[in-house]
Structures are given as structure tokens and as C-alpha cells.
Amino acid sequence: GAGVSQTPSNKVTEKGKYVELRCDPISGHTALYWYRQSLGQGPEFLIYFQGTGAADDSGLPNDRFFAVRPEGSVSTLKIQRTERGDSAVYLCASSLDGGLSATEAFFGQGTRLTVV
Amino acid sequence: AQRVTQPEKLLSVFKGAPVELKCNYSYSGSPELFWYVQYSRQRLQLLLRHISRESIKGFTADLNKGETSFHLKKPFAQEEDSAMYYCALSGRTSGSRLTFGEGTQLTVNP
Numbered sequence: 001g002a003g004v005s006q007t008p009s010n011k012v013t014e015k016g017k018y019v020e021l022r023c024d025p026i027s028g029h030t031a032l033y034w035y036r037q038s039l040g041q042g043p044e045f046l047i048y049f050q051g052t053g054a055a056d057d058s059g060l061p062n063d064r065f066f067a068v069r070p071e072g073s074v075s076t077l078k079i080q081r082t083e084r085g086d087s088a089v090y091l092c093a094s095s096l097d098g099g100l101s102a103t104e105a106f107f108g109q110g111t112r113l114t115v116v
Numbered sequence: 117a118q119r120v121t122q123p124e125k126l127l128s129v130f131k132g133a134p135v136e137l138k139c140n141y142s143y144s145g146s147p148e149l150f151w152y153v154q155y156s157r158q159r160l161q162l163l164l165r166h167i168s169r170e171s172i173k174g175f176t177a178d179l180n181k182g183e184t185s186f187h188l189k190k191p192f193a194q195e196e197d198s199a200m201y202y203c204a205l206s207g208r209t210s211g212s213r214l215t216f217g218e219g220t221q222l223t224v225n226p
Binding site: 003004031033035040041042043044045048050055056059091095104105106107108109110 | 120125159160161162202204212213214215216217218219
């Protein structure tokens, strides 16, 4: 497919467990973003990659959250010692470059994470 | 700090009626404003951005720097416009991140 792909679409995990969420951006897009959307809220920025490097990780809530993009394409968001408050839809987006005035950010369908 | 406020969580209008979804922002500098839309069971997608000054699906939005607003308007609502609408902001001091409002669920009744 030509769009941003996120797997899994749903993930249920027990409190304290480790989870990985995957994002496949649109081919050729150098910019990749992770957002978190809690129920009834708008998406909240987590981290932005330009190529392989995290250009802005100021939205990560604490050190339990980590994201990588080792080859500048696929990205993985990793959450350690999950808490019930981590339950949310995690959205990934990609754009041709990081300049949002000229390029559009395309979103994936999201991964719904439920911590029980 | 930058912030986007959408005062109405729910908005309901009849088909053919005008619709206005409100968005106010706070930002120190010149922001870029966007409207994103999410139709039922679909992914979030860009509707329009102020810098393009375009009309998409009959919707327009004008950036009013004096009132720090970016309201979305359509003169004649259609049933297929029913969706969740998010106003979003980015700016030089925030790099490429988008700051979203909480969203307005628009329902257009037949």
C-alpha cells in the first residue's frame, strides 16, 4: 500500500510489560512523527525523526518511552514497564520533509494500546 | 507555550445550513494553521492549511491574527461532512511538531 502502515492495529498488554509499536512510513518520506491520542483528546506530539535521527523528542513523557528509526525508514516506539495511563491510540505520520508549510503529514490508522 | 482551543466538542446542524467550527490559538510569533479531518473509520487527514488559502470540499478558513482565530466555515453543510475536525498549529519555535486542539465532532442531519 502507498499509505503509512502501523502494526499491530490493536495491542492489549498487562501492566508492567514491555511493548513495541511499529510504523512503516510512505516510501521516500524522510520525516516521521509519533503522536499519542487519549480518549476525547486531540493527538499529542511525542517525537519527530528526520532521517535516522530524533530531531525533537521533547514530547516523550518519561524515560519509559523510546523510539528508533535505525535505517531512516521503519520506526519502532518502545514502551517499558507499561502503566494503565499509557492506554491510548498511538499515531504515526510521515512527510516528504519536515517543512509542514509545504508538505503534508500523512497519518497511519494508529495502534490502540490497552494496558490492563 | 503554544495552545489550540476548540470550544465546541459537539456541533450539530441540518443539511444545507451554514456551519462554522471555531478554533483559537496562542503562539508567540507567526504560526502556521491547519485543519485536519477524521471521517468515521478512516485515518486523520489534512483538510486545508492557511498558507494555501484554498477551499477544499467547500470549506474555507481565514487566519485572523488580531483575534488569534482560524475558524472553519462552509456555507451549505452536507451529510458527508459529518466527521471529527481538529485544528492544529505549527511554528518556527516548535519545529515540525503539530499542536492539536481537542477536536469538534460535527454531525450534519438530513
